[in-house]
Amino acid sequence: MNIEIEDIAKDFGTGRALYAVSLSIPSGALIALLGPSGSGKTTLLRILAGLEYPTSGRVRFDGADATGLSVQDRRAGFVFQSYALFRHMTVFENVAYGLRARPRRTRPPEAEIARRVTRLLELIQLPDIGPRYPNQLSGGQRQRVALARALAIEPRMLLLDEPFGALDARVRKDLCQGLREIHDRTGLTTVFVTHDQDEAMALADLVVVMSMGRIEQVGRPAEIRARPATDFVRAFTAA
Amino acid sequence: MSDIAPTRPVPVTTEPPLVRALLIGLAVAFVALFLFAPLVTVFAEALAEGGRGVIAALSLPDARAAIAMTLTIAAIAVPLNAVFGIAAAWAIAKFDFRGKAVLITLIDLPFSVSPVVAGLTLVLLFGANSALGAWLMANDIRIVFALPGIVLATLFVTFPFVARELIPVMIEQGRAEEEAALTLGAPGWRIFLTVTLPNTRWALLYGVLLSNARAMGEFGAVAVVSGKIRGETATMPTMVEMFYNEYLSVAAFSLAAVLALLALLTLLLKSLLEWRHADLLAATRRH
Ligand SMILES: Nc1ncnc2c1ncn2[C@@H]1O[C@H](COP(=O)(O)OP(=O)(O)O)[C@@H](O)[C@H]1O
Numbered sequence: 471m472n473i474e475i476e477d478i479a480k481d482f483g484t485g486r487a488l489y490a491v492s493l494s495i496p497s498g499a500l501i502a503l504l505g506p507s508g509s510g511k512t513t514l515l516r517i518l519a520g521l522e523y524p525t526s527g528r529v530r531f532d533g534a535d536a537t538g539l540s541v542q543d544r545r546a547g548f549v550f551q552s553y554a555l556f557r558h559m560t561v562f563e564n565v566a567y568g569l570r571a572r573p574r575r576t577r578p579p580e581a582e583i584a585r586r587v588t589r590l591l592e593l594i595q596l597p598d599i600g601p602r603y604p605n606q607l608s609g610g611q612r613q614r615v616a617l618a619r620a621l622a623i624e625p626r627m628l629l630l631d632e633p634f635g636a637l638d639a640r641v642r643k644d645l646c647q648g649l650r651e652i653h654d655r656t657g658l659t660t661v662f663v664t665h666d667q668d669e670a671m672a673l674a675d676l677v678v679v680m681s682m683g684r685i686e687q688v689g690r691p692a693e694i695r696a697r698p699a700t701d702f703v704r705a706f707t708a709a
Numbered sequence: 710m711s712d713i714a715p716t717r718p719v720p721v722t723t724e725p726p727l728v729r730a731l732l733i734g735l736a737v738a739f740v741a742l743f744l745f746a747p748l749v750t751v752f753a754e755a756l757a758e759g760g761r762g763v764i765a766a767l768s769l770p771d772a773r774a775a776i777a778m779t780l781t782i783a784a785i786a787v788p789l790n791a792v793f794g795i796a797a798a799w800a801i802a803k804f805d806f807r808g809k810a811v812l813i814t815l816i817d818l819p820f821s822v823s824p825v826v827a828g829l830t831l832v833l834l835f836g837a838n839s840a841l842g843a844w845l846m847a848n849d850i851r852i853v854f855a856l857p858g859i860v861l862a863t864l865f866v867t868f869p870f871v872a873r874e875l876i877p878v879m880i881e882q883g884r885a886e887e888e889a890a891l892t893l894g895a896p897g898w899r900i901f902l903t904v905t906l907p908n909t910r911w912a913l914l915y916g917v918l919l920s921n922a923r924a925m926g927e928f929g930a931v932a933v934v935s936g937k938i939r940g941e942t943a944t945m946p947t948m949v950e951m952f953y954n955e956y957l958s959v960a961a962f963s964l965a966a967v968l969a970l971l972a973l974l975t976l977l978l979k980s981l982l983e984w985r986h987a988d989l990l991a992a993t994r995r996h
């Protein structure tokens with residue numbers, strides 16, 4: 471599914487988080503929103519998910535206006551920065567949540583739900599952790615469970631907020647690889663937020679560099695490295 | 710290095726034995742004097758004339774009416790305040806709106822207003838001398854000196870308990886899990902039932918137990934609005950006082966013992982639930 475962001479601006483009571491940002495995300499791409507803390511990356515991602523409404527501008531999914539669409543109707547698989555796993559549910563129940571929450575006529579039977587959850591746990595290479603609770607998992611395992619939970623709803627796109635932020639370097643590398651593989655296998659349009667340029671450059675097809683609520687440059691990693699469009703991009707990618 | 714080698718290894722996380730003994734002794738003495746002794750006295754006085762005395766006292770029509778009254782009031786007031794407390798805590802913890810600070814202050818009001826004043830206010834508002842009271846009387850609706858008035862007074866004094874327990878827990882847990890459920894397509898009511906409530910159920914249980922204890926034990930506000938009519942509006946605490954003033958010591962303490970037993974029962978219930986769900990309890994608490 472392709473995503474069009476047209477002049478999206480966002481004011482919070484305390485100030486402006488986004489200034490009329492426009493961006494076109496081709497179907498099936500793996501995109502990184504890269505920028506320092508406070509540059510508006512999370513805000514833009516939440517607007518795509520429908521968790522935040524823009525002050526002005528529109529969002530289109532496959533050409534259709536989605537600006538006023540509710541979170542539930544957007545079917546965006548979202549991986550939160552702190553994972554936001556349901557702490558009182560087992561891993562199995564977490565992953566099954568989205569399927570069980572469907573209205574009766576589209577809800578798969580319980581046996582089918584179990585089959586799908588099992589398949590997802592295999593996909594994230596944690597086939598045996600179904601009965602565990604989130605607080606019995608390592609950070610990397612939580613992150614993968616959050617990804618499986620997001621994938622369970624058969625999302626139209628995948629949105630990840632600093633998915634590797636809180637993890638140590640080795641786990642991070644593995645999970646980056648894992649995300650790339652899952653993206654390539656599912657073909658989902660994927661947007662992930664990061665403040666780490668190495669991560670963005672290594673993983674993404676297209677990098678969107680942001681600063682202070684504006685997009686500074688959009689380009690392939692090699693392009694951005696070779697021809698930074700602004701002083702900010704030059705300084706940020708040199709760091 | 711040798712100059713700082715200790716002669717005896719002292720664990721760094723404990724106090725010297727003397728201090729420990731003193732602190733433990735103090736705590737035990739305090740518990741014995743202020744918690745245990747009164748409880749024992751109540752049961753001892755109730756049993757002064759043996760088990761038959763207790764049975765006879767509790768068979769008095771006034772005593773039985775008071776027990777029924779108190780249980781009825783708790784059964785009405787506690788669920789109502791649980792619902793209100795959940796709604797208020799949810800609104801305060803998960804949404805931003807104007808007047809939030811005012812609402813938080815209002816919830817605490819019953820803590821700072823004397824129960825007797827609260828009772829008097831109800832009498833003034835609904836009593837025969839007010840316009841509202843006159844209208845109610847003309848339409849044969851009895852509020853003051855009747856069950857509705859006592860329920861209102863009880864609702865007022867137990868107002869803050871559930872909300873007060875829930876608000877900090879809900880704020881601490883934030884909105885992330887609810888937002889996750891939203892992105893997974895769950896409708897609002899389902900999120901509330903499957904995410905918000907289960908995550909706060911221990912705080913809710915605790916708030917309900919506190920609220921229940923207070924509802925059954927309330928004296929001041931209820932004494933004023935009920936008019937303490939024996940066999941009709943008298944509750945257990947007000948009946949205890951009346952028996953005691955009439956030198957019916959066994960009756961007074963028997964009724965007081967039942968009240969204490971009800972309180973112990975709620976505590977037992979809570980411990981039982983905590984024990985049965987220990988694994989879940991561990992899972993839902995963040996460390
Ligand atoms: N809910 C909010 N209320 C008020 N201001 C916010 C809120 N969310 C984000 N902001 C502000 O918007 C700006 C962009 O924040 P954010 O999108 O979180 O940046 P990033 O994810 O790039 O670190 C920051 O200045 C932040 O303080």
Ligand SMILES: [Mg+2]
Binds near residue numbers: 508511512513
């Ligand atoms: Mg952010």
